[in-house]
Amino acid sequence: MQKPNQYIYERPEPDTLPPTERGSMNYISYSGGKDSTAMLLRMVELDMDIADIVFFDGGWEFPQTYEHIFQVEKFIKRKITVIKPRDTFENFLKRWGWPNMFMRWCTTEKNNTLNKITKCWHQGIAADEINRVKKHKRKAHYPLIEWGWTERDCLNYCYERGFTWGGLYTHFRRVSCFCCPLKGVDEFRRLYKYYPDQWNELKRLDSISPKDFKGYKTVADLQTRFEAENMQLNLLGKKF
Numbered sequence: 001m002q003k004p005n006q007y008i009y010e011r012p013e014p015d016t017l018p019p020t021e022r023g024s025m026n027y028i029s030y031s032g033g034k035d036s037t038a039m040l041l042r043m044v045e046l047d048m049d050i051a052d053i054v055f056f057d058g059g060w061e062f063p064q065t066y067e068h069i070f071q072v073e074k075f076i077k078r079k080i081t082v083i084k085p086r087d088t089f090e091n092f093l094k095r096w097g098w099p100n101m102f103m104r105w106c107t108t109e110k111n112n113t114l115n116k117i118t119k120c121w122h123q124g125i126a127a128d129e130i131n132r133v134k135k136h137k138r139k140a141h142y143p144l145i146e147w148g149w150t151e152r153d154c155l156n157y158c159y160e161r162g163f164t165w166g167g168l169y170t171h172f173r174r175v176s177c178f179c180c181p182l183k184g185v186d187e188f189r190r191l192y193k194y195y196p197d198q199w200n201e202l203k204r205l206d207s208i209s210p211k212d213f214k215g216y217k218t219v220a221d222l223q224t225r226f227e228a229e230n231m232q233l234n235l236l237g238k239k240f
Helices: 034-045 063-076 089-096 105-115 127-135 143-147 151-160 165-170 185-194 196-206 219-235
Strands: 027-029 052-056 081-083 120-123 139-141
Touching (some): 027 034, 034 063, 034 120, 034 143, 034 151, 063 165, 127 143, 185 219, 196 219
Parallel strands (some): 027 052, 027 120, 120 139
């Protein structure tokens, strides 16, 4: 019996795929960020076989990321498969609290869900992040490393094709889950300043977590810090 919110993945049948993709085992793990987008666009441009493009949606992405994925679908004239966790991340948060370096339940949930589809993915890790590959336990292909493409190369490649993420990359190095507690304080400062809707949602989520947030008692305590910094800068005639 299917559990509530559980997504049951079905591989595309060969007859439903374009001729160049039938029999392909090239599955793309697509995050919606600059690196995986650059990898996907380049693979499409090179007419490489692609069995499926899979986006794991934990529900905590920026609205601009969802809009970007829709734009990519229109650009490549192909649907991107969306899969979801076996339960909502909000329920996991109530149960386990915020993820941390020692208990990244969000990443575990993503990997377990993806591994039900295939054990081998094409993954968008840039050439200047090759150390990340050593941490991966599952088999994968890394076209960006093979091509020698850096993070900056990937971002420029996407910008040249009209993808902007609504300006997210002007404020953040990565545009993954807006509420990820592994972000730096500077990134949360920018979230507080430029994205009030996401900041308010972060405070709501924090209210249901049994664990403290990033070394602070609550997100509200972090906001108190930002407000105090803002007041000090105003006294000095500077902008926050």
